[in-house]
Amino acid sequence: MRIATSSSSNSNAITAVEEIAVEICATNSSPDLILAYYTETQDVDVIKSELRKHFPNSHVLGCSSCQGTMTDKGYVNGHNLAVWSIQDKEGAYGSAVVRLDPGLDVLTQAKTVLQKAIDDSGRPGELPALITLHTTPGHEETVLRAIRSELGVNVPIIGGTAADDEICGNWSLFDRERITADGIGMAVYFPSGRISYSFHSGYAAMGPHAIATKVEGRTLVELNGEPAAKVYSRWYHDATGLDIDPAQLFAQSTLFPLGRQTGEIHGMPYYSLSHPSKVSDDGGIQMFCSIFEGETVHFMSGTTEMLVSRAGRVVNSANEHDKNADVPVGGIAIYCAGCMLHVKPSLHDVAINMSRSMHDAPFICPFTFGEQGQFLGGEIAHGNLMISAVLFHKEEL
Template identity: 70%
Template sequence: MRIATSSSTDSNAMSAVQAVAEEIRSVISSPALILVYYTETQDAETLRQAFRHQFPNAYIVGCSSCRGTMTEKGYVGGHNLAAWAVQDDAGTYGTALCSLSETSDIDTSAKQVLQRAIESSGRPGELPALIALHATPGNEETILRAIRSELGVNIPIIGGTAADDGVSGNWSLFNSDSVTDSGIAMAVFFPSARVSYSFHSGYAPLGDCAVATKVNGRTLLELDNEPASEVYGQWFQNATGQSIDEDDLFAQSTLFPLGRQTGEIHGMPYYTLSHPASVSDDGGINMFCNLREGETVHFMSGTKEMLVSRAGRVVDSANEHERYTCDPIGGIAIYCAGCMLHVRESLDDVAANMNRAMQKAPFICPFTFGEQGQFLGGEIAHGNLMISAVLFHKDEL
């Protein structure tokens, strides 16, 4: 199993893909799977056609990324694309994509995408070692439940929600055959190398918590029967001494999200984070993921320094998870776009930390509007302000 990455800032999409293809082919001759991440300034259909032309025998999944991408060569901002490719003569891979409409049954659609991806790998009836999931915003929890229901067990997932530069709907997905701005894409991995994973928030609870007593979809309406925005605003003021600016909630809440305890390891709880986006007309908080009535919601805190350093720590954790394996030969990471925007002046440091932890093996990392992964305790989840990582190791199964 061999992995290669490449990126380009060329304004001409066709020549950009050609340059990326040439660099990939200098390392591996015949990729089985290619993951492509790109900014909203790219034309997804042109990218689809160009990658299909360059790699007609490879499975391909593309997903838009917020304002840039990252590989072992560093962070690249602005108009660009990056690709991750794997050649694995002893492994198999498969992909599938579907478009969604307002009347789509999300559960059924997700199961069909998973089934088609597994069928395309030539391994029907077998459990993949890893699933890469990319979807457009809004249905991530339903998709994860569908995957769990279809397979019967939790399978490691590396996932990121398609993003654009300003939460304006300019996100997209593609595979070899089609492009969509509303859909689900999956790649399944049956690799010849061992897979390790990690999924972290890195934030800590400050002590304030309340029960979600009224929820409507992704709007948290009430905490302990009080308007959620008022409760959150009081927590924020207690912690910072400042009042919440409702017009700037997204930015202000990046270091102060809400969290739900998902499990614990060695007596230490870990949390799935939810990022407040805006205040609703009825005093609730619009979120980037679903909450359920009756859940306890914790007021969480992080620091800019933590956001810079934790990418490397998450990769270290994935390495420790497979402590008996050899060094990684490559990896995939997902880094929250909200965190990226908060530390954009330090993204070179983020990339350097991740490169160190990856031991300079090739990796790729988009910036997404939601992250999906598997905690070390086994739970698969969709959260915000998270980092998800998977590594592939030299020792064979």
């Protein structure tokens, strides 16, 4: 099992893929699976066709990233294409993307793309060791529910919601056959070696909490019967001494999101985070993930320093997840775009921390509008302001 990465900021997409192919093929002459992450400024049609030309036997999954990408070579800001590849003659891999049909049930379509990816791997009826999940914004919880329903157990997931540069809908997904701005993509892994994983928020509950008493779609309308924005503004002012500017809610709330307890380990709770986006006309808060009526919502806090160091800590946690694991041969990480925008001047330090924790193994990391992963307690979840990491190790025990 060999993993290789490459990236290019060349303005010509054909040349960018050629440059990447040369570097990838120095390690992996015929990759079994390719993951491609790119900014909205890229010509996705050309990237798709050129990847297929250079890697005709490879399964492919592509997803757009916010304002740059990160690999073991470092952080790249702006126009970029980054590629991760794995070659594993004793393993099996598959990928699929579906364009959502508004006339059909999302749950059913999510099951379809999972089955297509498994069929594409040539291992029908078997349980994957890992799934990479990428969706366009809006249906992440439904897709996770479909995966649980179809497989019957929680399979480790590393995923991120497709992103663009300015939250304007310029995101996309692709595989070997299609490109879509409204869809679901998955890659399934049956590797010859082991994987280890981690999914963290790194934020702490501040104490204030309330019940979600009214929810409409992804808008949290009321907390404890009061307008949600009013309650959140009160909590924010008590914590910071500052007032929320509704026009700046997304940026101001990055260090103060809302959280729901997902589980606990050794008596310590852990949380899935939800990032407030906008104040709605009725005083609610539009979120980047779903909160359900009756759930307890906690006021959370973090620090800029934590967001910089967290990536390395999450990778270390993935290493520690498997006490018998050797040094990883490579990895995949997902880093929240909201966190990325907050710590942008320090992203080179984030890349260094992550690379050090990866033992300098090749890895790739897009910046996404939502993160999916499996907590160490076993739960798979979708959240915001999270980081997810998976490491690949050479041999089975």
